[in-house]
Amino acid sequence: MKIMFLVHQFYPEFQSGTEKFVFNNALMAQTSGHKVKVVTYSFYDDSFYDHYDDGIFSKEFFYQGIPVLAFKYKDPQFDLHLALENNILSNFAKKIYQIETPDIIHAGHSMRVHEFIRVAIREKIPYVLTLTDFFLICPKVILAPKNNSLCSGPQKGAACHVLCGEFSDGFIGKRLNIARDILLNAKQIVSPSKFVARIFTQEVNELDIKIIGHGIRYNHIKENKRIYQGGEKLIFGYAGTIAYHKGVHVLVEAFNGIDNENAELKIFGSGEERYIKSLKEIAGKSKKVSFCGTFSSEQVGEVLNGLDVLVIPSVCYESYSLILHEALASNVPTIVSALGGMLEKINDGINGFTFEPGSSADLFKKIKLILANPQILNELKQNITKMMVVPTVEQEAYKYNAIYSRNVVNGG
Amino acid sequence: MTNEIIDYLIIKFSGLFDAGFYLKTYRDVRLADLDPLWHFIKHGWKEGRNPSTSFNTSSYLGSNPEVRNAQINPLIHYIKNRKNNQSSRQRPITSISNKPTNWPTRILPTGQVNKAIAYLRMYGFRKFINKVVSKLSGNDGYGLFRGHSSKSILVVPIISITSAVENKIELFDSKISVIIPTKDAGVDFEFLLKMYKTQKGIKEIEIVIVDSGSTDKTLEIAKANHAKIVTILPSEFSHSSARNLGAENATGDYFLFTVQDALPPTDTWLYELMTVLRNNNVSAVSCAEFPREDADLFYRVISWNHYRFLGVNEADRIYQLPNNPNYLTLRQNGQLSDLACLIPNDVFNKYKYRLNYAEDLDLGIRLIQDGEKIAFLGTIRIIHSHNRPAYYFLKRGYVDNLFLSDLFTDYPIPIVNYKDFVSDIVFCFNFLKDGIFSELSQKSYPLTNKEFESSIRDIFFTANNWSYPPMSIMKADPFFDDESNALLEKVINHFGYSETGKRYNGFLIHSLLGYSDIMFEYLGRTYERIDENLAEEIKACMYKELSQLTGAHLAYCYRNSTEVDKKNFEQIHLALKAGI
Numbered sequence: 001m002k003i004m005f006l007v008h009q010f011y012p013e014f015q016s017g018t019e020k021f022v023f024n025n026a027l028m029a030q031t032s033g034h035k036v037k038v039v040t041y042s043f044y045d046d047s048f049y050d051h052y053d054d055g056i057f058s059k060e061f062f063y064q065g066i067p068v069l070a071f072k073y074k075d076p077q078f079d080l081h082l083a084l085e086n087n088i089l090s091n092f093a094k095k096i097y098q099i100e101t102p103d104i105i106h107a108g109h110s111m112r113v114h115e116f117i118r119v120a121i122r123e124k125i126p127y128v129l130t131l132t133d134f135f136l137i138c139p140k141v142i143l144a145p146k147n148n149s150l151c152s153g154p155q156k157g158a159a160c161h162v163l164c165g166e167f168s169d170g171f172i173g174k175r176l177n178i179a180r181d182i183l184l185n186a187k188q189i190v191s192p193s194k195f196v197a198r199i200f201t202q203e204v205n206e207l208d209i210k211i212i213g214h215g216i217r218y219n220h221i222k223e224n225k226r227i228y229q230g231g232e233k234l235i236f237g238y239a240g241t242i243a244y245h246k247g248v249h250v251l252v253e254a255f256n257g258i259d260n261e262n263a264e265l266k267i268f269g270s271g272e273e274r275y276i277k278s279l280k281e282i283a284g285k286s287k288k289v290s291f292c293g294t295f296s297s298e299q300v301g302e303v304l305n306g307l308d309v310l311v312i313p314s315v316c317y318e319s320y321s322l323i324l325h326e327a328l329a330s331n332v333p334t335i336v337s338a339l340g341g342m343l344e345k346i347n348d349g350i351n352g353f354t355f356e357p358g359s360s361a362d363l364f365k366k367i368k369l370i371l372a373n374p375q376i377l378n379e380l381k382q383n384i385t386k387m388m389v390v391p392t393v394e395q396e397a398y399k400y401n402a403i404y405s406r407n408v409v410n411g412g
Numbered sequence: 413m414t415n416e417i418i419d420y421l422i423i424k425f426s427g428l429f430d431a432g433f434y435l436k437t438y439r440d441v442r443l444a445d446l447d448p449l450w451h452f453i454k455h456g457w458k459e460g461r462n463p464s465t466s467f468n469t470s471s472y473l474g475s476n477p478e479v480r481n482a483q484i485n486p487l488i489h490y491i492k493n494r495k496n497n498q499s500s501r502q503r504p505i506t507s508i509s510n511k512p513t514n515w516p517t518r519i520l521p522t523g524q525v526n527k528a529i530a531y532l533r534m535y536g537f538r539k540f541i542n543k544v545v546s547k548l549s550g551n552d553g554y555g556l557f558r559g560h561s562s563k564s565i566l567v568v569p570i571i572s573i574t575s576a577v578e579n580k581i582e583l584f585d586s587k588i589s590v591i592i593p594t595k596d597a598g599v600d601f602e603f604l605l606k607m608y609k610t611q612k613g614i615k616e617i618e619i620v621i622v623d624s625g626s627t628d629k630t631l632e633i634a635k636a637n638h639a640k641i642v643t644i645l646p647s648e649f650s651h652s653s654a655r656n657l658g659a660e661n662a663t664g665d666y667f668l669f670t671v672q673d674a675l676p677p678t679d680t681w682l683y684e685l686m687t688v689l690r691n692n693n694v695s696a697v698s699c700a701e702f703p704r705e706d707a708d709l710f711y712r713v714i715s716w717n718h719y720r721f722l723g724v725n726e727a728d729r730i731y732q733l734p735n736n737p738n739y740l741t742l743r744q745n746g747q748l749s750d751l752a753c754l755i756p757n758d759v760f761n762k763y764k765y766r767l768n769y770a771e772d773l774d775l776g777i778r779l780i781q782d783g784e785k786i787a788f789l790g791t792i793r794i795i796h797s798h799n800r801p802a803y804y805f806l807k808r809g810y811v812d813n814l815f816l817s818d819l820f821t822d823y824p825i826p827i828v829n830y831k832d833f834v835s836d837i838v839f840c841f842n843f844l845k846d847g848i849f850s851e852l853s854q855k856s857y858p859l860t861n862k863e864f865e866s867s868i869r870d871i872f873f874t875a876n877n878w879s880y881p882p883m884s885i886m887k888a889d890p891f892f893d894d895e896s897n898a899l900l901e902k903v904i905n906h907f908g909y910s911e912t913g914k915r916y917n918g919f920l921i922h923s924l925l926g927y928s929d930i931m932f933e934y935l936g937r938t939y940e941r942i943d944e945n946l947a948e949e950i951k952a953c954m955y956k957e958l959s960q961l962t963g964a965h966l967a968y969c970y971r972n973s974t975e976v977d978k979k980n981f982e983q984i985h986l987a988l989k990a991g992i
Contacts, residue, residue: 399678
């Protein structure tokens, strides 16, 4: 069968969790004998592309053996990151389907590729939709009306009217109708966590959402085997996108208060330059905080193995957090903000720690607790080993494979 | 029709048609439930299909334009003319020996000839013809005149598995013993045991490991996960004895035999196997593999082809004793797998495992021979694959074919001898590197499948214009492993090589093309274009194909050799068998 994966951005341009999820599943689908193609929006210079058709540049290339079709609008679209409809893209999607004739579509995200899903509905091409965040029901993607605030869903647009006045009721209403159409026409909706599924079913009650956790490429994982005696140096770390909603500032603020020669903080990843600059200002001249730059998927084991504790200080809902699961698979204890899908995995004081979202003071306490008694990490690590079953990419792909087969071979 | 029947008899008794290969390779023939040889005579050769790995139809027709122009079946032409072909540069492509005997005794095995003569003397010509026609029409594996009324060798193609098991699980009030032979199970073992401990829908799961000398943390992990530990001395280990010992120490109502590196894909996997076992009145159930992320191309091709042979690539099957048991139908219908075999305690204890190789197939065959039914699932799978070196497949090809010829008295052994074959080994490994790999390195990628395939085929078709190279055979290359080289050099030195400079007239390269056809088919299903990375994987795949074919043909040589030759070859024979 031929499976077309849709995603709003992809390797090698972008390297966050959704890109990794789409790549892993495309790779596994190909390994298990299916034809695959990833279709993605992209932001390369115009000269990069070798095709132009009706307002859209495009180019095909391979990324680590996976065929990719990258495209972008010739002219900037003011609603590029918000909209769920675009006529130029609709025409392009129709042409691509005529050429590619996929048996099934798997959308890892709908931002900037939404028309491929809408055309699939009209052309009766079956599709599977994985809810990797809240974009379909929230134009701001993360259910965060403003910095340091969260909402619990659009409530048919009523919450948007109150909390996000910059969008007109008409825009929100139409957008939610399109989202509803996309959600209800999917052959299968999948969520990586119960939390995300709950938010969506609050908005569209009829949805039957299957939970499939994102899988880990264990080939890239190195188990942390350290045993703590007390008195040793501890390296805390952050690894991922460096952006305000990821709460890295909360971590740096908390770390500023730490007066312990044995504590160090390493920050891996890339992001908004202005935000990174502000983080460096918060860290001041502290030698305990270092910015280590980006890392590839293959290096994740090395990065996590170099840490004693991973901190995930998000101030928005995490739908799943691949890096959290990679840390658990590596037997690296975590401190996570008590929000979203992460709470389904971390029991405070049992297999990690949680702290009040956005509270550097609460995070400070948890870091101090560990520094005062590093042996506590041994207990957390034992419980991670005993309690946690983090799925492999093969297990994740197996479940999706069953969905593809059911909806293609049996015609849904 | 009369001519076609004569062709049928000629080819059938020549031993040059491999029905198993034909059915495995051409899915449409298999699905249509046609007699493969009849199909080859009526249509196959005209469509360029090969009758075996040892005869390439297109290559033969390309080298013999007069045969192509006259629309003569190339295999018939070859059989009738092969004495002349011995010295011709167009000699194709077959595994028949060079022994100078005369047709028809050459193509009719002595036993068959004697039997036929005795029958003729006893019953007369008319009854003999009737007997031949009757034999060909149905009770002889694949009958010549089989029509729609013939029974399929596979029965009950689809199993109804309780749907939506994830949402609706009714507890099985049974205890299952998961029996795992272990030796240095590695870092993933803990994860494996956790997956079994978290299986849903089964009242009790007992894990029994049979360890044969682990020095890593296997025993520690097993103990921490409350597994029952049974030990067996490495010197006493065999695939059967270890599993039988595990079963003797297991207390479950059902046994799941599995291996240390096969991972259940979901927490309802065991429940699904139980559902199949209970709902379908079968005595045992096994399932196919779902590959790991690092499964190499060769492993994926051979797995896909094997499951195609079993008919489970997109389906589940229940098997019983075929109407016409022979080496092919028994292998298809008797397949159970050590990767996952769920079987009731009482059924297993009646049979137990035997042999130290293919004990799973042996168990399946014994079950169906006793009238039991077994299931093999393609829609439910277990995560497992390997990424093994060519050396392994050299030995695997050898051992597989020795074993199959032991297990099945009708297993066809092509007539090939060491002396001819060592020259073929030298030629083919060099041709692979200097011909095919060299050509692939000069290509500009990406290529379409068709472009890629035709460029490889073009090189293959030049093989008969190449000469045997000097003895320095396995030239340094990332794909050529030292262990294979060392073993093959021993083989070549043992029998001697003196063909340098002579025109190639072997058959192994054509067998490799036949094997590559399976790879091309897989590539066509999975890839639309071939990029540089995939081209490198294809090179590694072809090297493993050649290694496995070499092993297989060495096994044929061994089977055809004299007792004196066998004795002289004993050391290399043991090395080829070791570790499999």
